[in-house]
Every structure is written in C-alpha cells, then in structure tokens.
Amino acid sequence: MQLKLGASIVLAVVIGLVIPVTVTSMLTLDQRQEALTQALHEDNHRVADILALGMQQPLWHLSEDAGRPLFDSVFSDERVSSLVVRDKEFGVFLSAYNAGRRHGRQYRVDRDVVYHGAVIGYVTIEMDGGMLDAQISRDRNVFALTVLGQLLLSLVLIVVLLQIRLLAPLQRLMRESQRLARRELSEPFVWHRRDELGKLGSSLESTRQALQGLFDEIESKNRELEQDIARRMQVEHELKQHREQLEELVRARTAELTVAKEKAEVANHAKSTFLASMSHELRTPLNAVLGYAQVLKRDTNLTPRQVASLETVQRSGEHLLMLINDLLDLSRIEAGKFELYLTAVDLSSFMQVVVDIIRVKAEQKGLAFAYEPDAGLPQAVLVDEKRLRQVLLNLLGNAVKFTDRGEIGLRLHSSPAGEGRLRVAFEVRDTGIGVAEDQAERIFRPFEQAGDMQRRFGGTGLGLSISRQLVRMMGGDISVASRPGQGSVFRFEIDVEPTREAVTAATERPAAASAADSPAPEDLAVLVPPPREAMDALYQLVLAGDMRNIRAYAAQLALHNEQYRPFAARLQALAEAYQSKALVRLVEHYLEHSQP
Incomplete structure (x- = not known):
C-alpha cells in the first residue's frame, strides 16, 4: 500500500521523533537501573563487612548473646531476606530467614570472619531487589507517559502546518497541472507566494507558455513529417528491391561454393585413394629390392665396391620406403581414417630402445646425448607404441640432423591428470642451428623444411607435420621454443592410463626400428x-x-x-x-x- 504525501511526511516525522526519544529514554533508564543496582551492591557489601568485623569476638568466644544485638540490627533492614553466621568448626552460629521479604532478585555476599590472621567463621547475607525493581518500573512509566505526550503534541502541530503550508498549495498546483494536461493553455496561472512553492507556480506558468508555443511549432512540423515519410517510403521500396537482388546473388554464389566444395571433397578423396593405391603398389617391388639386397649382402665373395653398392641400394630403398610410409600416413590422416591402437607398453624398456637408437646416431656425429627420465614414471602404460616411437624418433632424429656440436637431450616427467590417468611430458632439446620465430609454425606444415639446402637434402618435410597430427590424436600438441644459433626445445604432453600389464618393448637395432617389430x-x-x-x-x-x-x-x-x-x-x-x-x-x- 502506497501512502499519500501528507501521511508519509507525518509518519516520517513521528518515526524521526520516536526513535531518538526511545533510544534516549532506554539509555537513561539503563543508567538509572545501573546506579540503583550499584547502590544496592555497595550497601550489601558494606553490611557484610560490618557484620564480619562485629562477629570476631562472639565467634572466638562462641557467645551468641554477644553477637545477637548486631545480628538483629542488621536483620532489621527490610531489604535483608536471609542472614547466616557460621563457625568454621561448629557450623551455624546465628541465622535468620524471612520469606516474606523475597519479592525480586536476591543479591548474596559471603565474607570470611578473620581473627588474629586466621579464618574462624563465615558470614552470608542476602538482600532482596524487589524495592529496586519497583523503583525501575515507576521510572519506566514516567518516561513512557512523557514520550507519549510529546509525540501527541508534535503530531498535532505537524498536521496543522502541513495542511496550511504544503498540502493546500500542492492541491492547487495539481489542479493547474491537470488543466495543462487537457491543453487548456489560454488562461494564465497567477501565484502570489514567495517560497519554494511560489517558484514552482512561476515555473508552471513558464511551462504553460512554452507548451503553447511548442504546440504551434508541432503543427508546422507535422506537415513537414508527412512529406518526409513519403520520401522515406520511396527509399525503402528501392532498398527492398536492392536487397532482393543481393539475396539472389548470395544464393547463386552459395550454390557455386557448394559445388566447388563437393568437387574439392571428391578430388581430395581421389588424391587419398591414389596415394594409398600407389603407396601399396610401390611397396611391392621395393620390398623385393630390399629383400634381394639383404640376400646378396650375405654372399662372402663380394668385393668391397659391390658391398658398398648394395648398401647404397639398401639405404636408398629404405629412404624411399620411409617416404612412401609418410605419404600414406598423411593421406590417411587427411582422410580421417587414421586410428590409434593402444597396447600395454613397458615404458622403461620402450624408451631405452629409442635412446639406444639415437645415442648411436649422436655418437657418430660426435654429439653428447643425455636421457633424463623422471623417477615417478609408471612402469607400464596404455599407448600406441608404434606411433609414439615414430614421433620420438622424428624429433630426436631432427635434433641430431640439425646439430653439429654440443649435445642432444631427452627428458620425461609425469603429473596426475585426474580419473586415474597421468600426463606424461616429453621434451627434446638440442644445441643446433635453431629456428627463427617466424618459421616456428611453418615447419609443422606438410612439405615445409627449415635450415640450409645441405640440411634439407634427404628430408621430405612430412615428419613434423605427421608427428603433430599423431600427438593431437593422442590428446596433446607439439610446441617449439627456439632461437637461431642457440638450439631448440620441442615439447609435447599426452594423457596415458597406467596399467599393471607390463609388455617389454622390442630391442631392435637402429636399422630395424620401424613400424613393426x-x-x-x-x-x-x-x-x-x-x-x-x-x-x-x-x-x-x-x-x-x-x-x-x-x-x-x-x-x-x-x-x-x-x-x-x-x-x-x-x-x-x-x-x-x-x-x-x-x-x-x-x-x-x-x-x-x-x-x-
């Protein structure tokens, strides 16, 4: 419910008066109560001290008659409801109790009776707080009647002043505002007051004059707007025709793009099919070449030149087979038909095979090789052994290839990944030629290489591209941090699942470390x-x-x-x-x- 202005002002003033008066009264009453309570406590302690001092001789001589006058004098106080004097050895010496004096809270005080430095008895006195409570109640009633009277008087004065000084002028202003709302602007508004409401009345007259001029101006503007609306409708009609033409062009272009997309998909599928078919067809004669090269090398009657020629044939065939495998992998990845096959792998044995292969290559170039496995690595994990070996050999092989002096490093460490899985990080570092910052992403594109022409020779530019795709399929990504002339650090992380089924990795020679063992x-x-x-x-x-x-x-x-x-x-x-x-x-x- 929303109150009117007068009622709201009266309510606000009453609340403004009640709150401070009530708070002041409560504070005053609290102070009064604390003072009376303090006085009662002081009287109780003082009487207890007097009684304990006066009972020294009677308790020492065990003479009730000697202590009776002081005892009766103290008990004659109407506030004392219970009085007990006890001997330390014989118990109650004097006692008195009056239940009729108990009207309120009881304040008890205990004192020791000390004679010649020794405690010979005890004094217990209880005073009734009924008189104190009655006095506090009377004070509260007086304060309540005083506050109520002040509020009634203030309320009457406020209502009278509001009606004369505020509500009546506001009602007149409301009537004049309604007249303006009905557009009755011919009669002027006359106001003779000089206060804030008088200024409001003058402002209302100014508003009447402004509205009268505004309505005249609006009439002229309406005619201009009608003409402008007619012009806008013509422009909208032209824009609609232009939009329909654009939509027709977009539909035609979309149809062309759809056809082009379908053609590109067909071409990409044909390319993948062609690469897969050609790769298989090239492997058959190539396997025969490699097989016969291996058989011929067993002949002990070959001359050194013939052995060197056979080794050249075998190396060239293996390089061509690697290129075919890379092309086949790339085509399968692009076609979305590449799958990972997870098996239980003994991680320590698996890594040792990779390390032995790269260490031989590094030593052939006079490079140091450092392998730093984390002590917390799991014994066996579920991973695609073939593809993980392919990625590591590619990264480590590139490190050896592009490093002329210094060392090659491989570091492994693991961390929890949640749900019983581990995050294994592989980091390959070298002190080679490095890669420029603008080529950091370029080297991961197919058929892209970095370095001089001498180092590019013998590479296909597919290794890093395939490796990144394989790592992404394993749930990670390869990143590189490098500076020209200071070496490179290639790093990737994959999620693996530890397993108790340990499978020992095959320990092949470097020449036999290929896709299958x-x-x-x-x-x-x-x-x-x-x-x-x-x-x-x-x-x-x-x-x-x-x-x-x-x-x-x-x-x-x-x-x-x-x-x-x-x-x-x-x-x-x-x-x-x-x-x-x-x-x-x-x-x-x-x-x-x-x-x-």
Missing part, C-alpha cells in the same frame, strides 16, 4: 610352421615382396590345418603392414631350424 624368440616357439616344401615356396614370395600372394597363402594355410593358424595369422599381420624385413626374418628363422 620382429617376433620375439618366445613368440616363435609357439608357432607351428608348414613343411619344408611349403616354406621354400613361401620364401620365394617373401623375397619377391609379393604381399598380395603372401596374404592369400596365409589364408589357405589357415584353412588347410588348424595347427598352422597362429603362423598364418602372423604372416597375415606382417603382410598387411608391408613389413618385408620382418617377413624375411620370420621365414628364415624357421628355414634354419627345419629338417631338410
């Missing part, structure tokens, strides 16, 4: 190969690098006999991964241990 001896022991004649035929297929026929041979072998199925599965997996060297080692192992 050779079968371990304990794995070979459980495989059952076919007869010697079938193995000879299989060996010819392996040397020729005919992966398609090897897969068909493995399928027929699995159907022929149940005991050959594990051996056929191993052949199928290696052939699908185009691991010619692993196939050669597998078949040669069983040929060496088979009976003629």
